Amino acid sequence: MNHCQFLVYGLLKIFLKEVIDKLSVKSNKLLCSYHMKTVVFWVIQQNSIPFWCPQNLLAGFWVCFKLLLKWVYEGVCPNFFIPQNNMFLSKIHGSAQRILFLQLHDLYGKGLTCLLQSPSIRSYFTDVLYNPKMFIYTDENRMKSEGENDTELFNEIYKNKIRYFMKNNVNYYMKSLHTIEQLIRSPLSQYQLVMLQNHTATILQDTAFTLHNRDTDTGLNKQMYIADRMSCHMLKLAAKFGCISDLMYIAMFFYKKLRYREALNVLENVMFKLAQPGLMYKRYVEPERYTEAVGGQSWSKKMRQAVALDITLKSRTCFINELKPEQQSDKRNELSIPLFVALHFVEFLCYRHIDTTLAQKALEELQVLVHYDQGMYVHDLQRDISWEILGICQQMTGNHQAALYSYKQSLDQFPLNGIQTATQRRIQELHAA
Numbered sequence: 287m288n289h290c291q292f293l294v295y296g297l298l299k300i301f302l303k304e305v306i307d308k309l310s311v312k313s314n315k316l317l318c319s320y321h322m323k324t325v326v327f328w329v330i331q332q333n334s335i336p337f338w339c340p341q342n343l344l345a346g347f348w349v350c351f352k353l354l355l356k357w358v359y360e361g362v363c364p365n366f367f368i369p370q371n372n373m374f375l376s377k378i379h380g381s382a383q384r385i386l387f388l389q390l391h392d393l394y395g396k397g398l399t400c401l402l403q404s405p406s407i408r409s410y411f412t413d414v415l416y417n418p419k420m421f422i423y424t425d426e427n428r429m430k431s432e433g434e435n436d437t438e439l440f441n442e443i444y445k446n447k448i449r450y451f452m453k454n455n456v457n458y459y460m461k462s463l464h465t466i467e468q469l470i471r472s473p474l475s476q477y478q479l480v481m482l483q484n485h486t487a488t489i490l491q492d493t494a495f496t497l498h499n500r501d502t503d504t505g506l507n508k509q510m511y512i513a514d515r516m517s518c519h520m521l522k523l524a525a526k527f528g529c530i531s532d533l534m535y536i537a538m539f540f541y542k543k544l545r546y547r548e549a550l551n552v553l554e555n556v557m558f559k560l561a562q563p564g565l566m567y568k569r570y571v572e573p574e575r576y577t578e579a580v581g582g583q584s585w586s587k588k589m590r591q592a593v594a595l596d597i598t599l600k601s602r603t604c605f606i607n608e609l610k611p612e613q614q615s616d617k618r619n620e621l622s623i624p625l626f627v628a629l630h631f632v633e634f635l636c637y638r639h640i641d642t643t644l645a646q647k648a649l650e651e652l653q654v655l656v657h658y659d660q661g662m663y664v665h666d667l668q669r670d671i672s673w674e675i676l677g678i679c680q681q682m683t684g685n686h687q688a689a690l691y692s693y694k695q696s697l698d699q700f701p702l703n704g705i706q707t708a709t710q711r712r713i714q715e716l717h718a719a
Contacts, residue, residue: 290338291326294346297407298322301347304404305393313386316377317354324373325350325357327366344398355394358387359667359700384701391667391702436576436588437569439477440529444484444568444595456500459493480585487528491535494520495603498539514543527586529593530559531625537632538605546636553633560594560626567594567625570662596668597628608635608678612671615708622703626655626663627672634679649679656692670699674709686716 287295299319307314329335334349335342357363357374361383365371378386393400402408466486474482494517521539525532533556540549559565563572564579566588580588599605599621601613613621623631630652637645655663656676664672677692693716696709 287326287330288338290340290343290346291330293340293343294338294350295323295326297343297347297401298325298350300406301351301401301404304406305400306390309389310385312382313389316382316386321354321363321373322350324363324366325354328364329353331366347401348398351394355387355390358383358390387700388702436585436593437566437571439480439585440566440589440593440595441569456493456497459489459496462489463493476585480589483527483586483589484529487524487532490520490524491532492600492603494518494524494535494539495605498542499604527590529589529595530556530565530591531594531597533559534597534625534628534632535605541632541636542605542607544639546639549632549636550640553629553636556629560629562592564592565594566592567663568596568665594625596625597623599623606632606635608682609675611708611711612674612703612705615705621671621705622668623671623675624664624668627652627668627675630655631675631679638682646683649683652676652679667700667702670696670701670705671703673699674705674712677709677712681712681716686719690716 299322302317302319302322306317329346329350330338334353335346338346358378361372361374361379363373363378365373374383393403463486466482466489469482497513497520498517500513517539518536521536525536533552537549537552537556540546540552560567562579563575564577565571566576576592580592583591599609599613601619601621604610604613609621630648634645634648634652637648653676656669656672673692673696677689677696680686680692681689690713693709693713697706
């Protein structure tokens with residue numbers, strides 16, 4: 287190892303001792319320092335980091351951490367000198383493997399800020415991560431195209447997306463918006479500004495649905511009318527400076543209010559935007575077309591015009607009535623749904639009340655997507671909720687045999703969303719019918 291590679295190995299060892307091993311008794315000591323060394327060896331061997339230099343220290347750590355996460359998900363850690371030897375074989379399998387993966391995936395979702403959970407590392411990296419005047423340049427970044435660099439940026443924003451799990455009241459959201467208002471007046475980097483926009487959109491969406499659910503429960507017409515107007519205004523405002531997929535929350539709101547045609551109009555707008563050649567959906571983008579469509583513009587404008595992310599539904603807030611059991615069963619406090627699955631789902635729900643032929647067409651498109659997508663639109667880790675949604679639609683049409691098959695497929699997937707309890711209840715309902 288050169289000096290930088292040795293530092294990355296040291297960083298991984300500290301992170302293992304002070305963060306990973308402290309997560310849970312069940313996952314304590316499953317990984318060891320030799321696993322960390324093996325990760326570094328393989329990253330060096332695969333040329334994943336073209337230039338190992340001090341400026342690339344964090345990039346090197348992140349590439350190693352992602353490879354480690356992949357190994358834990360697959361349950362295979364190939365020995366560097368004898369690759370056919372699986373170093374995870376004796377300890378990391380079954381329930382221990384699932385628990386460790388979920389814990390590592392949560393850390394991955396925090397981005398590089400997960401390093402701040404280490405007492406030894408925190409003081410050294412706080413200035414780098416939070417000082418807007420500092421930026422780590424890498425030769426790798428300079429060699430990438432604009433589209434590839436922006437893909438990394440927007441995915442980091444998505445992973446670091448703020449969700450308020452423990453709080454679920456309007457007053458708390460108002461305080462959050464007041465804090466954002468103060469932050470906007472302070473000097474911000476481009477990255478901080480676009481991150482703040484994304485957080486603001488999220489808070490407005492959560493506020494809108496919380497407000498609607500609260501005042502619907504009261505049954506007072508005047509309060510419901512005022513709340514609906516406010517909610518609709520907040521969702522439209524969020525969509526104005528959010529990304530393309532933020533329009534989906536407006537469609538879900540209209541569906542909840544039985545305004546099916548308005549919801550379908552929003553969905554049509556979403557489909558039109560998703561069909562544009564310059565679209566960036568998660569990590570899928572055609573760099574040349576993306577640059578042609580929004581090249582040279584601010585990140586804020588790029589996010590509004592060309593970026594689409596997956597749909598996240600906070601478990602404490604009801605977004606779609608048909609998913610209530612899944613939200614109540616969810617152990618992660620948030621359902622993560624592929625954007626195109628959510629789109630066809632809401633489309634199907636709306637057309638059921640307007641045109642049964644078009645509802646069947648939406649269901650067929652959803653079925654093709656879930657059955658045959660190879661990871662482009664439905665990530666492997668999101669197949670549990672995708673099969674579940676397909677089963678819900680099939681059950682609503684009376685096709686109980688197909689629904690049962692879909693629910694069983696959902697149970698066979700990696701339980702990222704923690705919805706097994708809801709799935710088992712739906713299976714019991716089918717058997718009882």
